[in-house]
Amino acid sequence: MKVSRLYKAFGLSFCLLWTAGVNAAGNIGPERLLLVTQQWRPYQYQENGEMRGPGIDKIKCVMKGMQQPYQLTMTSWDRAQILTEVGDQHGFFLASKNDIRDKFASYSDPVMNQAWSWFSLSDSIDTQSTMFKEQITVTALFGSNKWFWLQKQGYRVEKKPRHSGTLVELLLAGEVGAVLANDFVMEDAIKQLGVSHRAITKNRIKEKPLGVYFSKKFTKQYPRFLKAFNEAVAQCKGS
Numbered sequence: 001m002k003v004s005r006l007y008k009a010f011g012l013s014f015c016l017l018w019t020a021g022v023n024a025a026g027n028i029g030p031e032r033l034l035l036v037t038q039q040w041r042p043y044q045y046q047e048n049g050e051m052r053g054p055g056i057d058k059i060k061c062v063m064k065g066m067q068q069p070y071q072l073t074m075t076s077w078d079r080a081q082i083l084t085e086v087g088d089q090h091g092f093f094l095a096s097k098n099d100i101r102d103k104f105a106s107y108s109d110p111v112m113n114q115a116w117s118w119f120s121l122s123d124s125i126d127t128q129s130t131m132f133k134e135q136i137t138v139t140a141l142f143g144s145n146k147w148f149w150l151q152k153q154g155y156r157v158e159k160k161p162r163h164s165g166t167l168v169e170l171l172l173a174g175e176v177g178a179v180l181a182n183d184f185v186m187e188d189a190i191k192q193l194g195v196s197h198r199a200i201t202k203n204r205i206k207e208k209p210l211g212v213y214f215s216k217k218f219t220k221q222y223p224r225f226l227k228a229f230n231e232a233v234a235q236c237k238g239s
Helices: 003-009 054-066 077-085 130-135 145-152 164-172 183-192 216-221 225-235
Strands: 013-017 033-038 045-047 050-052 070-075 091-095 105-107 112-120 137-139 178-182 201-215
Touching: 033 054, 033 077, 054 070, 054 091, 054 112, 054 225, 070 077, 077 091, 077 201, 091 105, 105 216, 112 164, 112 183, 137 145, 145 178, 164 178, 164 183, 178 183, 183 201, 201 216, 201 225, 216 225
Parallel strands: 033 070, 033 091, 137 178
Antiparallel strands: 013 070, 045 050, 091 201, 105 201, 112 178, 112 201
16 A cells, blocks of 8 residues: 555645754654644644644754754644554654653653633633533543543533534534633634634633653653754744
8 A cells, every 4th residue: 555545544644854964963863753743723734735834833943953854744633642652653743741641752842832711602601610510511622631631620521523613613503611722723713714703702721831742662762852852942932
C-alpha cells in the first residue's frame, strides 16, 4: 500500500518539512523529528494542502533554530496522543499539561498561551453551582484537557464533539447548556459560522500554557533534545 493511501485509510494527513543544512545539534535529535497534531483552527489547520496557523509557525521557528529536520502529521486529537504513546510519533502539539499525558510523555516549555472560557446563551448561569453541575449538560472538544477536566470536576459531559464548529452548533441547538473552550478557537468558530458574538456569552475562568509533549521513550533515547528544544522555544518567543 502506498504511503498516501495508508495515511488516508487512517484519517491522517501529513506534511514533510525540513531545514537547510545538517542538524546543528549533532546527535541531540533524530534524523527526522516526527510530530503529530490536530486540525484546531486557528492554531493549526490545513488549507489548500498546506498546514497553517500560529501553532505551525511556532514549530517551524523552533525547528529552524535547532536546524532539525521534521515531519508534521495531522489527525484526530485522541489518535495523535495514542500515536505518541505507542511510539509511532515522537511527540504531539499544541497541548496543555495533565497527569494522564505525563505518564507517557515529557512536556516542553510553553510554546503559546491559551485562555479557557465558558460559552453559553445566557449571562445569568452559575457554572460553579451544584444545581448546574447536576442538571445541565456541558461539553468541550473530545479528548482535550478541557473535556477530561469537566468530567473530573463532576459536570455532566455526554457529547463528544471533535470539531470547534460542532461546539457552537450544539450550543445554539440547545443540546448543551454551556461549552468550555479555548477563547481563540471558539471565537474563530463563531466567526466561521457567521454567528453574532452578541448571541453568545463568554466567561473566562483560567489561562493555561500550550506546549509540546515528547514520548518518554524518545527523550530517553535523546536525553539532550528537550533542553535544546526549550532553548529554541525561548529564542522564538517574539516570533
